[in-house]
Amino acid sequence: MLWGFQLSAQSPLRLKHFNLEKGLALQGYDPVAYFTVGKALEGKPQFSVMVEGVKYLFVSQTNKELFAKDPKKYEPQYGGWCAYAMGATGEKVEIDPETFKIDQGKLYLFYHSWTNNTLPKWNKDLATLKPKADKNWSTTFDNQPK
Numbered sequence: 001m002l003w004g005f006q007l008s009a010q011s012p013l014r015l016k017h018f019n020l021e022k023g024l025a026l027q028g029y030d031p032v033a034y035f036t037v038g039k040a041l042e043g044k045p046q047f048s049v050m051v052e053g054v055k056y057l058f059v060s061q062t063n064k065e066l067f068a069k070d071p072k073k074y075e076p077q078y079g080g081w082c083a084y085a086m087g088a089t090g091e092k093v094e095i096d097p098e099t100f101k102i103d104q105g106k107l108y109l110f111y112h113s114w115t116n117n118t119l120p121k122w123n124k125d126l127a128t129l130k131p132k133a134d135k136n137w138s139t140t141f142d143n144q145p146k
Contacts, residue, residue: 011052017141018054019080019095025054026109029097031074032063034107040098051075076107078137083108084118087129090136
């Protein structure tokens with residue numbers, strides 16, 4: 001069964017490039033909840049899964065099991081960094097886990113402070129920013145020696 005704590009060996013590349021806070025992806029928010037209820041919900045430590053060294057928390061055993069069956073379906077794009085910043089400048093910028101978008105079955109996260117919300121900027125220029133973000137992330141992550 002895959003819903004144990006460790007789905008695969010640690011990947012130093014993922015640990016180096018993913019947006020992790022105290023070893024947690026998504027600042028401890030449940031990646032499945034974004035898809036199933038359309039909300040950012042904080043996960044609970046008793047429902048956790050480790051994928052290649054990246055730890056995810058879930059609100060329930062059900063969400064944990066859904067994730068364990070297909071982690072790539074639920075993991076955030078660009079290692080959990082701000083999608084807008086990845087497209088605009090190729091930089092790894094922190095996110096607000098409650099500012100997100102599901103587009104074509106993928107989870108995108110965005111920086112949001114009281115003075116700046118990058119989600120509307122992403123939406124306004126999606127056709128340009130998404131291909132740039134894909135390329136920048138590929139340069140940052142996919143083309144690194146493993």
